[in-house]
Structure formats: structure tokens, C-alpha cells
Amino acid sequence: MDIPYTIKNRPDTGLYNAKLGVWLFLASEVMLFGGLFSAYILLRVGAPTGTWPHGWLDVRLGTVNTLLLALSAITTLLAWASCKVREFGKFKFFHACTILLALTFLGIKSYEYHDKLVHYEIQLNNGKIADGHLVEKSADFNLAKKTGSVTLHGHEVETHAELMDLRSEEAKKAVHAELIIPASEIKHMENYGPRHNTFTAIYFTLTGLHALHILGGTLVIFYFWGPGRKMWQTEPERFTNRIEVSGLFWHFVDLVWIFLFPVLYLT
Amino acid sequence: MSDSEQPVSLNSYIRLCAVVFAVVLCTTGLMIGTSFAHIGGDTWTLKVALILAIAVVNAFLVAGYLMHLLSEKKLVYTVLIFTVIFAIGLVGLTMAAMNDFPPGTATH
Amino acid sequence: METTVQQFPPFREGAADHSHASHDDHGHGEHAEPNFWQKYIFSTDHKVIGIQYGFMSLCFMLFGFFLMLLMRWQIAHPGVPVPVFGPILERILGQPAAGGSISPELYNSFGAMHGTIMVFLGVVPLAFAAFGNYVVPLMIGAPDMCFPRINMASFHAFFLGGVVMLVSFFIPGGAAQAGWTSYSPLATTIATNGQAFWLVGMVLLITSSLLGAVNFIATIIQLRAPGMTWMRLPWFVWAQFVTAFILLLAFPPLEAAGVLQLMDNLAGTSFFLPTGLAVGGQLADRSGGGSPLLWQHLFWFLGHPEVYVLILPAMGIVCEVIANNTRKPIWGYKSLVYSVLAVGFLSFIVWAHHMYLTGMGQKIATFFQATTMMISVPSVIILTCMFLSLWGGAIRINTPMLFALGFLPMFGIGGLTGLPLGLAACDLYLHDTYYIIAHFHYVVAPGTIFALFAGVYFWYPKMTGRKMNEFWGRVHFWCSFAFMNIVFMPMFVQGIKGMLRRMSDGGVNYSAARVPNAIDALPGSAMQMNGIILWAAVCLGIAQIPFIINLFWSISHGEKVGTNPWRATTLDWQTPTPPPHGNFTHEPHVAHGPYEYSAPGAAADFTPQDAPADKPTTAH
Structure with a gap:
């Protein structure tokens, strides 16, 4: 028994099933990210003055990632267009580009995550704060037993507030050097992971969910590019529809990043 | 197609x-x-x-x-319009509720 | 668009061209003999999936009911070991059920899980997924759902979600204890991983609902048979359509909130934890800066539309049963359609009436009071249409009709007692009392669940080819009807007298016997009702035994019936029983409205929707 309108459009709606399905799914995705963005807005608006960080993320990497995704959106469209004009070789080429661009995006994203996870803020017993990237921990480093030491590439500040706005003139003047801090001087040591403050929390959650979408989209595209491509031989029109539908999802993921980039990196 | x-x-x-x-x-x-x-x-x-x-x-x-949303069918627009209305409702009403206090409430 | 009949291309386009290639996509029907796994576990047939959902959700409802019986025992006899089941509980759960009695922590997890199971694993899967899956494609004349494999994935996600929820009872610390609403920071500060299990389970259940919702909407829009215009859809399909939209657009914010709370619980973030949070007298080791109210907003943005997810499919079932058994067209079909659309739309902007007690300002409270009063208008229109449909009908009384008739006043009570709760001034007093419990249980227990029973008795002959036993059906109805009311009616009184919900001792600490002169002490009469409710609930449980036996016994021993035993008009009764793969042996061409009963001049007292249009209409 065949289900109608899997390939052709239904006359009164002008859509085939999967296209309507993916738009409905994207509608629910709009609400999902709507809920997450409302969390972002509330956390940011609710933060007392001077406690919302600025300039914590590397704009250069963010820009590169933005352009990578924009390019991949374009190769996705061209892959679909190649299917439409029945040029399978070009489809293979364009979607190979999409997959490579997506993987590069994920690679850069993981580098950024790693950069945050090795970035420590250490409250010292003398009331000052040491902040910087971990260079090494000595072999006998143990915070509980107060043995050994930790080496940071960073700087010392008087108050926590000085670390919040890295775009400010004062922050730019800071001189970064290697600091060796004995465990006995450490009061509290915490990396810039999700629990550091509400900014890192929302940053990791939003970009993490987005990266999961990228991963899912890449898997789907890889399936159509690799094992799923045999449908091209039997039902090229249906295969083209699949490429269109997966492309719509991919573009939506790009659309989310278009908003994530400014709200996290630029403001 | x-x-x-x-x-x-x-x-x-x-x-x-x-x-x-x-x-x-x-x-x-x-x-x-x-x-x-x-x-x-x-x-x-x-x-x-x-x-x-x-x-x-x-x-x-x-x-x-x-x-290609600009050349999309009416049905898709209908779905998306309602989605956008509800998304704005979610964000807007939540924001409004968070910033509306009974008289005499101390806020930061 | 509503009344014009479009010219359609042949219904099964290109079947010959690509039938060989479509095996991998919906490979049922063509294969020779599917084995057990293909047929019952990994089936992509909407009818099998509907029955899978139905069976699972009925089991979950029974389990949720059992949790409630244990809680009612604890409320009526705080600290007294549970008879019969106490030792079993102690053996399974250990310390929290020490001595066979229910500790406050265990009571809390039973409460949280009773709500979660009943709502997300019981009523929604039964009302929406089970009946929707089985009946909607048949009613609109479709061969299957739009995306059969996604349909299967939806059921499997639901099943996994259920397993995760059940497993959480057995982990150290037990299941989630923060109520089915899981308010933060309580949900994060209770030291058990049950909450994380709850959240993972919820994410799976939400995924299942989303996949189902996409499928339902696409099916109803795309797969309607030729001639099945929007205004010829049975109202049940309209109700399912609106329900699917609510699930599609209201669930994702809760999924977002679930992910954020999962981060709070597992990664140590502070999305919903305020600055300066103290746990057990100690400052919590958290960054703070979060907003507990945000959780409530995101939760109730789903939570209130969820009420309509619970009630609309039930109303749809009642509508079909009433039209069929009054043997006349449903009164005000168009008002019903526009009302259900209005309910669906308004349900998205009433959610904060659950939050009047959170220190909400008057402007916002006024807005939500206004929308709450507005949404009661289309709801009342729907109920009124159904009452008016009875007027002047030659009513056939059978078990489905009894349950449908029982639904009307029960839902009426549930709905009308909700009005005081929609107004902030009364709600501040009634909030978190047993009045609330009575109100929403009247909506979903004697309301929705009665309608679901009506649906089971009504469509059983379509699924099996046999009717359920009528006598035991009536016993089931009258006993359930009586005991439901004895269980829930006293709770209104208890609530008005000030008894709070979620107290593991049933209010003993606030009773007049304990604190005689306190002005807000609970009077002895309110406390005595706990005993009445307990035994009524036990009897209610016993009253379900005839149903369970009837359900299984009738599969092989029920009265054999033909394809259309109720003499119904809708397409689901115009197929063989049980329907084969692909549902229809002929291409249905719809030429009639859904409720053409006792049409003047017609041969029979019902005109099937796909009967040929004998008289050319004068509309052209």
C-alpha cells in the first residue's frame, strides 16, 4: 500500500508530505530555541549591573565559524539544485563540501570549549584573584592536601569585577605572564565551565544544543551522500525531495547560529 | 518536487x-x-x-x-505565522510578568 | 476552500512506477509473512501502533492508580503500615518503605510520579496517540499515517521514556520527589538522581509527542481522501488536529526547560537557582544568578495547553459517540469547529494563571485573568453543543453512550469549579489546596478518562470484530461513576476548609485535634473525609476489574459483529473489520458530511460519508 503525495504535491496544499513535515518540525524547533532565548534574555536582563561578561569569547573564531556555516548552507542549496538538474556528480561534490565544512565547524567549536575548560579563575588566600589558562599542574598537585602548585598563563587582579568586561580599556592593558601558584595559597579554584556563571552556563547550553543539531544534520547529509544515495538510481525525484528537506533543516541550523553569534560573541 | x-x-x-x-x-x-x-x-x-x-x-x-521561503506555499506561512505569534507570546509575556511587581515590592 | 470539491489526480499516484523501490520506506503489506517482531514490535502500521500505545498507556494508568491508592492509605492512616502491600513495598524499595509504611520522601516520589505517569504516560498517549493513531487515518480515508517509520520511532521513544521513569524508582534515593511540576530550586536541591531520570524520561516523552504531532498534522492535511473537505471532517479529527498543534508548539519550551534543569542538576549550572540559595542552612556551592520563576513560566507554557491536550481528544470521542447514539446530526458542527480552534489558540496565552501566588503584579494578573475567562467561552460552547445534541434525539443507551453521557456533567463540574481558580482573588486562597486537586481531577478523571472508556467500548468492535460485554460494561460504568464522585466531591470541601495538598500526613499536623484553638485548624469533619475517600478509591479500583476482564475476555468470547455494528456514518466504519493493511478495499470518495443521521428521504437512518451522492446538489 503506497502513501499518496510522497513525491508529487497534493493539489490543494501544493506540498509533498515530507516538506510539510519538515516545516512543522522546524516550527517546533523555533519554539525550542524560543524557550532557550527567553532564558538567555531573562538571565541577561536580570543580571545586576557589571556582572554580565563582555568579550569572553574569541570573535575571530566565531566569525570563521559563521562564515563556514554560511558557506555550508550555500553548498547545501547547490547540492539540491544539482539534483534538480540531474547532475549527480556535482551533488556529490557540493555535499562533500557541506560535510567537510560542518566537521571543521565542530572542530573549531571543540577547540573553543577546550579553551574555556582550561581557563581557571583562582581565588587566593590573600584576597586577590589569579586568572588565566592552565599551563601545567605539578605532579604532586592536590588542592585538598595543599601540596604542589599550578602554573597559569594569565594575570592577577584585585576584584572579580575586573574580569567581567574584557573589552574595557583597563582589561586590554593587563600584562599576561606565567604565574606559579602553590596549592597552599589557593582558596577556591574553578574553570570557565558551565557552572562558572550564568553566561558560561547559557553559552555551553545554547552552543552545545546547536552543535548537537549540527551533528545530527551532518549524519543525515552523510547518509544521503553515502549509503542512501542508491535511491538516486531508482527514484531520483524522491531523492531530490529528501535533499531539499534535509537542506531545509540544515539552513535552519544556520539560522540559529546567525543569532547565537551576535548574542554570545558580539554583545 | x-x-x-x-x-x-x-x-x-x-x-x-x-x-x-x-x-x-x-x-x-x-x-x-x-x-x-x-x-x-x-x-x-x-x-x-x-x-x-x-x-x-x-x-x-x-x-x-x-x-526559498519567499516562494513558499500559503500553508507553510500559516504554520509559521502562528509559531511566531506564540514564540513572541512566550518571550514577551514572560518578560512582562517578570517585570511587573505588586506595589511596594523591593527590587534590586 | 471548505465546501468546494477539488479535482484530484488518481488517489494512488504512480503506484506501478515505484512500488518496487518503496519497500524500504514503508515495507509492510508487500512482504509475505511478517514475523512476530515485525508485526507487533517494529510495526509501521498505524493500527498496530495505536493498539501498542493503548495497551501501554492503560498499563501505566493502572500503575499510576495503584500509586494513588498507596498515597490515599498514607493520608488516611499516616505512618500505619500498608496492609497486604506493605511488606512487598519494603522488599522492593527498602529503607523508604521501612516497616511497610510510607515515609514522607516516598510519599513525595509517589505524588510526583502519579502525576507524571497519569498525564504523560497515561492519558496523553491513550487519548492522543492511541485513539488518534487508530482512528484518524481511518476517519479521513487514508491508507496509513504520513510517515509510518516516524510513527514507529514515536512509540519507541515513548516506551523508552516510560522505562526510564519506572527505573528511577529503583535507584538510590528513589524517584523524583519535586512534584509533577518539578519546581526549581526544590527539583535541584533534593539529593536524589531521580530528578535527572525524570528529566531524561521527559525529554524522551516530549520527543515522542513531537514526532507524533508532526505526523498527525501532516496526515490530516495531506492524506484526506478525495472529497473529504475540511468541513466534512468528523469533529474528532478536528480535535486531534488542534491537539497536535498544541503538542507541536507548546512542548518544545518545556524541552528547553528540561535541558536547562538537567544542566542545573548534572553540570552544576544555576539557570533556575537564585543568588544566595541556602540548602540545609548552608550557602549552596553555586554561582547563582538564575531565576526560579523562569522554570515556572516555561513549565506552564506547556502545562496549561497540556490540559487541552488531555481534554480535546476526549471531547472528540464524546462527540462521535453522542452523534452516533442520538441518531441525529451533532448540534452546531461549525460552532464546534471554530470553538476548538479558538480553544487551541487561547490555550497558549493563559498559562500564568497557575502562578498568581508568585508575587505577580496586577497588570499581568489582569491580562491572564481576562484570557482565562475568555477561554472558558469556547469550552462552554463545545459542552453546550453536546448537551443540545441530546435534545429531541431517539437516544440509544449502550455502554459507550453511558460513559459519554457521564462525561458531560463531570466535565461540567470540573470546568465550572475552575472559574474561581482563574480569578486571582479566589485563587490566592484556594491555591495548593485540595480544591485544586478536586477541580482538575474532575476534568481528567471522571471527565477525560470516562470519555476514553467510551472510546474503548466504542471502537473495540472495529479493532477485534467483537463487542465488549454490555452487562459488565454497565456495571463498570455505574460503579465507576458512583465511586469517582465519592472520591473527588469531598475534596472540594476539604480544600475550602483549608487542607493543603502534598502533605504526607493528610493534614494531621494542622487538625483541630492537634491544635484545638488555632483559627486555621482543620475541623475533624475534613479529616474524617480522608477515610471515606480511601475506601471509595479502593472500591473504584475494584470497579475496574470487570473492565479489565471484559477487555481480554471479549477478544475471543465477545458477541461477533459486522463491520458497522453502531450503524455509523464516518469512514472508519466503512472498512472491513479489522481493517487490512492500507485500510480500504476501495478508494473512498467522500460525498457527505460526517453526521448525516436520519436524513429525510434517505434509505437508512444513517448515510455513510462515502455513499454516492444520489441527488445532484443544487449548490453549483
């Missing part, structure tokens, strides 16, 4: 993509420029508004041309 009746050529798509990518490059540059420019004094409000406005242009390009 939605519009198989009209002839298509790969080159027309490549031209479209080139234009879209050029505009995306410009808008991204503009956003970054706005972010580092000295606008609106110490507060970020004006900057955020400007940057988000540029992001909306960017999003319009992707949705309108790459997702």
Missing part, C-alpha cells in the same frame, strides 16, 4: 548563492564593526539593538532565499 514545471539551471542558483554570500560577508563585517565601535556610551542597549537588527537581515536572507 515543488516547481518542476519551471526550467531551472544550476548557474542561476550559483549566481543567487554568490549574491547571498556577498551580503552575508558584508552584514557579518558590519555586525563586528558595530560591536567594537563606540556607540551608545557605556550601556550596551543601543549596540545590541543595532547588531540584532543586522542579524535579522542576515536571517531574512537565509530564510527567504536559501530556504
Whole structure:
């Protein structure tokens, strides 16, 4: 028994099933990210003055990632267009580009995550704060037993507030050097992971969910590019529809990043 | 396939993509420029508004041309209009509720 | 668009061209003999999936009911070991059920899980997924759902979600204890991983609902048979359509909130934890800066539309049963359609009436009071249409009709007692009392669940080819009807007298016997009702035994019936029983409205929707 309108459009709606399905799914995705963005807005608006960080993320990497995704959106469209004009070789080429661009995006994203996870803020017993990237921990480093030491590439500040706005003139003047801090001087040591403050929390959650979408989209595209491509031989029109539908999802993921980039990196 | 009746050529798509990518490059540059420019004094409000406005242009390009939403069917518009209304309702009413206190409430 | 009949291309387009290639996509029907796994576990047939959902959700409802019986025992006899089941509980759960009695922590997890199971694993899967899956494609004349494999994935996600929820009872610390609403910071500060299990389970259940919702909407829009215009859809399909939209758009914010709370619980973030949070007298080791109210907003943005997810499919079932058994067209079909659309739309902007007690300002409270009063208008229109449909009908009384008739006043009570709760001034007093419990249980227990029973008795002959036993059906109805009311009616009184919900001792600490002169002490009469409710609940449980036996016994021993035993008009009764793969042996061409009963001049007292249009209509 065949289900109608899997390939052709239904006359009164002008859509085939999967296209309507993916738009409905994207509608629910709009609400999902709507809920997450409302969390972002509330956390940011609710933060007392001077406690919302600025300039914590590397704009250069963010820009590169933005352009990578924009390019991949374009190769996705061209892959679909190649299917439409029945040029399978070009489809293979364009979607190979999409997959490579997506993987590069994920690679850069993981580098950024790693950069945050090795970035420590250490409250010292003398009331000052040491902040910087971990260079090494000595072999006998143990915070509980107060043995050994930790080496940071960073700087010392008087108050926590000085670390919040890295775009400010004062922050730019800071001189970064290697600091060796004995465990006995450490009061509290915490990396810039999700629990550091509400900014890192929302940053990791939003970009993490987005990266999961990228991963899912890449898997789907890889399936159509690799094992799923045999449908091209039997039902090229249906295969083209699949490429269109997966492309719509991919573009939506790009659309989310278009908003994530400014709200996290630029403001 | 939605519009198989009209002839298509790969080159027309490549031209479209080139234009879209050029505009995306410009808008991204503009956003970054706005972010580092000295606008609106110490507060970020004006900057955020400007940057988000540029992001909306960017999003319009992707949705309108790459997702070919501009030539989409009425049914899709109907679904998306309701989605947008509810999304605005969610964010807007939540924000409004969070900023509306009974008289005499101490706020930070 | 509503009344014009479009010219359609042949219904099964290109079947010959690509039938060989479509095996991998919906490979049922063509294969020779599917084995047990293909047929019952990994089936992509909407009818099998509907029955899978139905069976699972009925089991979960029974389990949720059992949790409630244990809680009612604890409320009526705080600290006294549970008879019969106490030792079993102690053996399974260990310390929390020490001595066979229910500790406050265990009571809390039973409460949280009773709500979760009943709502997300019981009523929604039964009302929406089970009946929707089985009946909707048949009613609109479709061969299957739009995306059969996604349909299967939806059921499997639901099943996994259920397993995760059940497993959480057995982990150290037990299941979630923060109520089915899981308010933060309580949900994060209770030291058990049950909450994380709850959240993972919820994410799976939400995924299942989303996949189902996409499928339902696409099916109803795309797969309607030729001639099945929007205004010829049975109202049940309209109700399912609106329900699917609510699930599609209201669930994702809760999924977002679930992910954020999962981060709070597992990654140590502070999305919903305020600055300066103290746990057990100690400052919590958290960054703070979060907003507990945000959780409530995101939760109730789903939570209130969820009420309509629970009630609309039930109303749809009642509508079909009433039209069929009054043997006349449903009164005000168009008002019903527009009302259900209005309910669906308004349900998205009433959610904060659950939050009047959170220190909400008057402007916002006024807005939500206004929308709450507005949404009661279309709800009342729907109920009124159904009452008016009875007027002047030659009513056939059978078990489905009894349950449908029982639904009307029960839902009426549930709905009308909700009005005081929609107004902030009364709600501040009634909030978190047993009045609330009575109100929403009247909506979902004697309301929705009665309608679901009506649906089971009504469509059983379509699924099996046999009717359920009528006598035991009536016993089931009258006993359930009586005991439901004895269980829930006293709770209104208890609530008005000030008895709070979620107290593991049933209010003993606030009773007049304990604190005689306190002005807010609970009077002895309110406390005595706990005993009445307990035994009524036990009897209610016993009253379900005839149903369970009837359900299984009738599969092989029920009265054999033909394809259309109720003499119904809708397409689901115009197929063989049980329907084969692909549902229809002929291409249905719809030429009639859904409720053409006793049409003047017609041969029979019902005109099937796909009967040929004998008289050319004068509309052209």
C-alpha cells in the first residue's frame, strides 16, 4: 500500500508530505530555541549591573565559524539544485563540501570549549584573584592536601569585577605572564565551565544544543551522500525531495547560529 | 518536487548563492564593526539593538532565499505565522510578568 | 476552500512506477509473512501502533492508580503500615518503605510520579496517540499515517521514556520527589538522581509527542481522501488536529526547560537557582544568578495547553459517540469547529494563571485573568453543543453512550469549579489546596478518562470484530461513576476548609485535634473525609476489574459483529473489520458530511460519508 503525495504535491496544499513535515518540525524547533532565548534574555536582563561578561569569547573564531556555516548552507542549496538538474556528480561534490565544512565547524567549536575548560579563575588566600589558562599542574598537585602548585598563563587582579568586561580599556592593558601558584595559597579554584556563571552556563547550553543539531544534520547529509544515495538510481525525484528537506533543516541550523553569534560573541 | 514545471539551471542558483554570500560577508563585517565601535556610551542597549537588527537581515536572507521561503506555499506561512505569534507570546509575556511587581515590592 | 470539491489526480499516484523501490520506506503489506517482531514490535502500521500505545498507556494508568491508592492509605492512616502491600513495598524499595509504611520522601516520589505517569504516560498517549493513531487515518480515508517509520520511532521513544521513569524508582534515593511540576530550586536541591531520570524520561516523552504531532498534522492535511473537505471532517479529527498543534508548539519550551534543569542538576549550572540559595542552612556551592520563576513560566507554557491536550481528544470521542447514539446530526458542527480552534489558540496565552501566588503584579494578573475567562467561552460552547445534541434525539443507551453521557456533567463540574481558580482573588486562597486537586481531577478523571472508556467500548468492535460485554460494561460504568464522585466531591470541601495538598500526613499536623484553638485548624469533619475517600478509591479500583476482564475476555468470547455494528456514518466504519493493511478495499470518495443521521428521504437512518451522492446538489 503506497502513501499518496510522497513525491508529487497534493493539489490543494501544493506540498509533498515530507516538506510539510519538515516545516512543522522546524516550527517546533523555533519554539525550542524560543524557550532557550527567553532564558538567555531573562538571565541577561536580570543580571545586576557589571556582572554580565563582555568579550569572553574569541570573535575571530566565531566569525570563521559563521562564515563556514554560511558557506555550508550555500553548498547545501547547490547540492539540491544539482539534483534538480540531474547532475549527480556535482551533488556529490557540493555535499562533500557541506560535510567537510560542518566537521571543521565542530572542530573549531571543540577547540573553543577546550579553551574555556582550561581557563581557571583562582581565588587566593590573600584576597586577590589569579586568572588565566592552565599551563601545567605539578605532579604532586592536590588542592585538598595543599601540596604542589599550578602554573597559569594569565594575570592577577584585585576584584572579580575586573574580569567581567574584557573589552574595557583597563582589561586590554593587563600584562599576561606565567604565574606559579602553590596549592597552599589557593582558596577556591574553578574553570570557565558551565557552572562558572550564568553566561558560561547559557553559552555551553545554547552552543552545545546547536552543535548537537549540527551533528545530527551532518549524519543525515552523510547518509544521503553515502549509503542512501542508491535511491538516486531508482527514484531520483524522491531523492531530490529528501535533499531539499534535509537542506531545509540544515539552513535552519544556520539560522540559529546567525543569532547565537551576535548574542554570545558580539554583545 | 515543488516547481518542476519551471526550467531551472544550476548557474542561476550559483549566481543567487554568490549574491547571498556577498551580503552575508558584508552584514557579518558590519555586525563586528558595530560591536567594537563606540556607540551608545557605556550601556550596551543601543549596540545590541543595532547588531540584532543586522542579524535579522542576515536571517531574512537565509530564510527567504536559501530556504526559498519567499516562494513558499500559503500553508507553510500559516504554520509559521502562528509559531511566531506564540514564540513572541512566550518571550514577551514572560518578560512582562517578570517585570511587573505588586506595589511596594523591593527590587534590586 | 471548505465546501468546494477539488479535482484530484488518481488517489494512488504512480503506484506501478515505484512500488518496487518503496519497500524500504514503508515495507509492510508487500512482504509475505511478517514475523512476530515485525508485526507487533517494529510495526509501521498505524493500527498496530495505536493498539501498542493503548495497551501501554492503560498499563501505566493502572500503575499510576495503584500509586494513588498507596498515597490515599498514607493520608488516611499516616505512618500505619500498608496492609497486604506493605511488606512487598519494603522488599522492593527498602529503607523508604521501612516497616511497610510510607515515609514522607516516598510519599513525595509517589505524588510526583502519579502525576507524571497519569498525564504523560497515561492519558496523553491513550487519548492522543492511541485513539488518534487508530482512528484518524481511518476517519479521513487514508491508507496509513504520513510517515509510518516516524510513527514507529514515536512509540519507541515513548516506551523508552516510560522505562526510564519506572527505573528511577529503583535507584538510590528513589524517584523524583519535586512534584509533577518539578519546581526549581526544590527539583535541584533534593539529593536524589531521580530528578535527572525524570528529566531524561521527559525529554524522551516530549520527543515522542513531537514526532507524533508532526505526523498527525501532516496526515490530516495531506492524506484526506478525495472529497473529504475540511468541513466534512468528523469533529474528532478536528480535535486531534488542534491537539497536535498544541503538542507541536507548546512542548518544545518545556524541552528547553528540561535541558536547562538537567544542566542545573548534572553540570552544576544555576539557570533556575537564585543568588544566595541556602540548602540545609548552608550557602549552596553555586554561582547563582538564575531565576526560579523562569522554570515556572516555561513549565506552564506547556502545562496549561497540556490540559487541552488531555481534554480535546476526549471531547472528540464524546462527540462521535453522542452523534452516533442520538441518531441525529451533532448540534452546531461549525460552532464546534471554530470553538476548538479558538480553544487551541487561547490555550497558549493563559498559562500564568497557575502562578498568581508568585508575587505577580496586577497588570499581568489582569491580562491572564481576562484570557482565562475568555477561554472558558469556547469550552462552554463545545459542552453546550453536546448537551443540545441530546435534545429531541431517539437516544440509544449502550455502554459507550453511558460513559459519554457521564462525561458531560463531570466535565461540567470540573470546568465550572475552575472559574474561581482563574480569578486571582479566589485563587490566592484556594491555591495548593485540595480544591485544586478536586477541580482538575474532575476534568481528567471522571471527565477525560470516562470519555476514553467510551472510546474503548466504542471502537473495540472495529479493532477485534467483537463487542465488549454490555452487562459488565454497565456495571463498570455505574460503579465507576458512583465511586469517582465519592472520591473527588469531598475534596472540594476539604480544600475550602483549608487542607493543603502534598502533605504526607493528610493534614494531621494542622487538625483541630492537634491544635484545638488555632483559627486555621482543620475541623475533624475534613479529616474524617480522608477515610471515606480511601475506601471509595479502593472500591473504584475494584470497579475496574470487570473492565479489565471484559477487555481480554471479549477478544475471543465477545458477541461477533459486522463491520458497522453502531450503524455509523464516518469512514472508519466503512472498512472491513479489522481493517487490512492500507485500510480500504476501495478508494473512498467522500460525498457527505460526517453526521448525516436520519436524513429525510434517505434509505437508512444513517448515510455513510462515502455513499454516492444520489441527488445532484443544487449548490453549483
